[in-house]
Amino acid sequence: MTTTIKVNGVDRTLDVDGDTPLLWALRDVLGMTGTKFGCGMALCGACTVHVDGVAVRSCITPVDSIGKSEITTIEAIGATPAGAKIQKAWLDREVVQCGYCQSGQVMSAAALLASNPNPTDSDIDAAMSGNICRCGTYVRIREAIKQAARSAGQGG
Amino acid sequence: MISDHLTSPAAASDRSPSGSSLSRRGFLQAGAVAGGGLLLSLSLPFANREAEAADSFTPNAFIRIGTDGGIVLTMPYVEMGQGTYTSIPMLIAEELEVDLNQVQLVHAPPNEKLYGNPLLAGVQATGNSNAIRAAWQPLRQAGAIARTMLVSAAAKRWNVDPASCRAQKGEVRHEPTGRHATYGELAADAARIPVPENVALKRPEQFTLIGTPAKRLDTPTKVNGTAIYGIDVRPPGVKIATLAQSPVFGGRVKSVNDAAAKAVKGVRQIIRLDDAIAVVADHMGAAKKGLAALVIEWEDGPHANLNTREIVGELEKATLNAGAVAQNIGDVGKAMAGAVTKVEATYQVPFLAHATMEPMNCTVHVRRDGCEVWVGTQVAARAQAAAAKTTGLPLDKVVVHNHLIGGGFGRRLEIDGVIRAVEIAKQVDGPVKVVWTREEDIQHDMYRPYFFDRISAGLDAMGKPVAWSNRFAGSSIVARWLPPGFNNGLDADTTEGAIHLAYALPNMHVEYARVEPRGIPTAFWRSVGPSHNVFVTESFMDELATTAKQDPVAYRRDLLANAPRAKAVLELAAEKAGWGQPLPGRVGRGISLQHVFETYMAQVAEVEVSRTGAVRVRRVTCAVDCGTVVNPDTVRAQIQSAIIFGITAALYGDITLKDGRVEQTNFDTYQMLRIDEAPAIDVYIVESREPPGGMGEAGTSAIVPAVTNAVFAATGKRLRKLPIDPKELKQV
Numbered sequence: 001m002t003t004t005i006k007v008n009g010v011d012r013t014l015d016v017d018g019d020t021p022l023l024w025a026l027r028d029v030l031g032m033t034g035t036k037f038g039c040g041m042a043l044c045g046a047c048t049v050h051v052d053g054v055a056v057r058s059c060i061t062p063v064d065s066i067g068k069s070e071i072t073t074i075e076a077i078g079a080t081p082a083g084a085k086i087q088k089a090w091l092d093r094e095v096v097q098c099g100y101c102q103s104g105q106v107m108s109a110a111a112l113l114a115s116n117p118n119p120t121d122s123d124i125d126a127a128m129s130g131n132i133c134r135c136g137t138y139v140r141i142r143e144a145i146k147q148a149a150r151s152a153g154q155g156g
Numbered sequence: 157m158i159s160d161h162l163t164s165p166a167a168a169s170d171r172s173p174s175g176s177s178l179s180r181r182g183f184l185q186a187g188a189v190a191g192g193g194l195l196l197s198l199s200l201p202f203a204n205r206e207a208e209a210a211d212s213f214t215p216n217a218f219i220r221i222g223t224d225g226g227i228v229l230t231m232p233y234v235e236m237g238q239g240t241y242t243s244i245p246m247l248i249a250e251e252l253e254v255d256l257n258q259v260q261l262v263h264a265p266p267n268e269k270l271y272g273n274p275l276l277a278g279v280q281a282t283g284n285s286n287a288i289r290a291a292w293q294p295l296r297q298a299g300a301i302a303r304t305m306l307v308s309a310a311a312k313r314w315n316v317d318p319a320s321c322r323a324q325k326g327e328v329r330h331e332p333t334g335r336h337a338t339y340g341e342l343a344a345d346a347a348r349i350p351v352p353e354n355v356a357l358k359r360p361e362q363f364t365l366i367g368t369p370a371k372r373l374d375t376p377t378k379v380n381g382t383a384i385y386g387i388d389v390r391p392p393g394v395k396i397a398t399l400a401q402s403p404v405f406g407g408r409v410k411s412v413n414d415a416a417a418k419a420v421k422g423v424r425q426i427i428r429l430d431d432a433i434a435v436v437a438d439h440m441g442a443a444k445k446g447l448a449a450l451v452i453e454w455e456d457g458p459h460a461n462l463n464t465r466e467i468v469g470e471l472e473k474a475t476l477n478a479g480a481v482a483q484n485i486g487d488v489g490k491a492m493a494g495a496v497t498k499v500e501a502t503y504q505v506p507f508l509a510h511a512t513m514e515p516m517n518c519t520v521h522v523r524r525d526g527c528e529v530w531v532g533t534q535v536a537a538r539a540q541a542a543a544a545k546t547t548g549l550p551l552d553k554v555v556v557h558n559h560l561i562g563g564g565f566g567r568r569l570e571i572d573g574v575i576r577a578v579e580i581a582k583q584v585d586g587p588v589k590v591v592w593t594r595e596e597d598i599q600h601d602m603y604r605p606y607f608f609d610r611i612s613a614g615l616d617a618m619g620k621p622v623a624w625s626n627r628f629a630g631s632s633i634v635a636r637w638l639p640p641g642f643n644n645g646l647d648a649d650t651t652e653g654a655i656h657l658a659y660a661l662p663n664m665h666v667e668y669a670r671v672e673p674r675g676i677p678t679a680f681w682r683s684v685g686p687s688h689n690v691f692v693t694e695s696f697m698d699e700l701a702t703t704a705k706q707d708p709v710a711y712r713r714d715l716l717a718n719a720p721r722a723k724a725v726l727e728l729a730a731e732k733a734g735w736g737q738p739l740p741g742r743v744g745r746g747i748s749l750q751h752v753f754e755t756y757m758a759q760v761a762e763v764e765v766s767r768t769g770a771v772r773v774r775r776v777t778c779a780v781d782c783g784t785v786v787n788p789d790t791v792r793a794q795i796q797s798a799i800i801f802g803i804t805a806a807l808y809g810d811i812t813l814k815d816g817r818v819e820q821t822n823f824d825t826y827q828m829l830r831i832d833e834a835p836a837i838d839v840y841i842v843e844s845r846e847p848p849g850g851m852g853e854a855g856t857s858a859i860v861p862a863v864t865n866a867v868f869a870a871t872g873k874r875l876r877k878l879p880i881d882p883k884e885l886k887q888v
Contacts, residue, residue, distance in 0.1 A: 017421050020441035028396055028439030033388035034381020036562075037440070038513055039594040043823040046513060074381035090379045094371070094789055097239075097797055099378030100513040100562025106379055125832035132823060134513045134563050136800025138834035140793070 008076035018064030034074035045131030048104040055111035074103040082114035089148035097135035188347040193222040225340030239790035250365045251299030253323040300355040309345035369789035386532035386559040387517040391587040398443040399434040404456040404816035416449035459675030459816040467673045471608035474629035479669035480645025483655035486663035491623035495614025503692045504877040507811035508604035514562020516573045516592040520581035526553040532561035534568040542571040546578040566680035599818040604681030605631035607688045619704025629669040631678040653689030658722035658751045659715035686752040686857035694748040694861035725758040725779040733760035733777035746865025753850030755782040761862035769882030773835040783846035798855025804829040
């Protein structure tokens, strides 16, 4: 039995069990390795993708639950206005260290900014506390989100 | 396997005398690159004692300047988030007079002889916060020598005095005549210039790159998903495997029923090893599903009933007998007998897992005549040797492709994951990527050791410590990982932070008893020895201040008359943190001071303790003197990082054994600090021209006692055992 999902605007057909987590379909079947494995239980956020613009943990999202929804991954998030601003702010603020969790951080932050152009500290806490960074880049993640929001406010 | 340009005959032709005073010629040679260009082969000092004894030149780092002007550094250290791939090229670029983005980096292939780390007895490793310390002199000298040779080549070509030429931004210019030539145009000529004997290095005030916040070179691919970590490699036809290892260390597989697992769509093969079962599949989803469907019966072996408290009991017992003397000053027995007040305490720190965000993984393709390994490792040469041993192939038939590391913290100084992957790959036709689940990663880590400390001090009538005695027991990682580094019952890591304190202590006696715990492997963990010792010494120093009824900062300051750098960071941290200013109830400030990794650091933590005992770190102020700063933004980033890492350990870090099994499994039971719990962090860097100190780890050891001392200030409760137990802090 095959499943068809739409990833970054392209229909992709998968020959895997319907309960296969999206994470593994992306990484191992489609070869899109930007989305990372961290815990397999939605505890760390490394695997975050967008499903219809909403941040979801792909490690617990079965491929047969997606239906016609549009999946966006780190490979394509730079094409969205919020994603591009977040990526730029991440580099401007030198957020990244080992970088392994940052795909997920960028995806969570981009979803936040797209839905909330001026997030408060508590908005940032709520949107980002599901994403663990073992290198402890949290101080800079917060600054970068605020910078991205400011640049969005300026219409830039 | 070394690429051609690294073994050009020119590089190996000359023989230089070696000696204790290292001449520039003694560590560097120049030659031509095949196809033109200049090759500098460097021998970092004391990298290889055998080579020194043989009186031969053994280069272990290489800088190539091609005829296209490209500069390639073959890099003996790995990037794992600490910024090495930016700060090391800065050292060369500064003296070579090129832009940072002109320097390209290549991972060093595994070759211990060539790439051994001089500060780790020649093991090819990145660790112990020493990449910059090892590279600081030689790479700047290499850059200066290359620049001098390029200038000489230009001067010769133009028939002018070299002193009238100037190197700038990758070219040599002769202002009086307006002539200029790029390094690429000069590289072939420069290769024929004799290596200069004396080259002056820039004075600190001449630095244009060192000390500036250079942009990280490795980050753009890490924000768009294109960076390739070990776990991301996909050799054609690769299968994915995941595994279950014996839940009790030292146990074995008794029986396995794999019928249901084999029926899972996408599962290709079940592999039985002596102490593990692996499921090989088309993708990790199928492999995990197959693993869950296995019915495995384990034979638990000798540690079947082991619990943490038995290990702790053995450690505690060891502190009642004499250990190896790590440091002795004066006569502690006599001083203690004459002391007015005596203070005694015991301290304990738990086993800790590394929990790198990239779970353990390794991809291997074993063929009859060779083996390829793809992995992110801090020890490439050891990975190669392990694969050779496990396959039975000669070393030169094993190729290791090193990759970006999704968090090291010491975990990737070990090669257990490589061995495991090769064992599995030997039974698979084609390449196989072995990916550990997070549960396997946590439950089969090699852990920061448990330590038990028995410490006491005697104070005089003024409250000053006249005697200091400390005896601690726990595992020595060095004794296993680098046996020559363990001598007379001691090693430099396990004792760092417990001896050579910044304080003037007239009578001091420190002993270490090596006790290897049964049934649980141990390994280096970010900030290693100091992660344990600084917690103990700085907590105890706080206890002495309390006993003496003195302010913790003032008490420490009085012991630092002969340690100006330590005193300066202590005072700076206290001042910037607003030490002494009033705080609300259940909020307190705590200080710590340390001199480890050749870096001086003081931290003030401000914590709030809720009625239920929950500890929240609100703010951390850090003052650091790490000598000359190469990249100040990286220094700040490493301190922010290390502080979060240390708070995670102080609040949550605890690996425990029950019936021989690690009880923690994933991030629900082995928690990490999250963004909503992260404090504000202010870092103040003391300007210094001393040689650089280590930066990657110092912040982790410093924060832990700052937090527990702050908890004491907030609640009056002294915490002598980690992690912090909120039950002890509940307001009644």
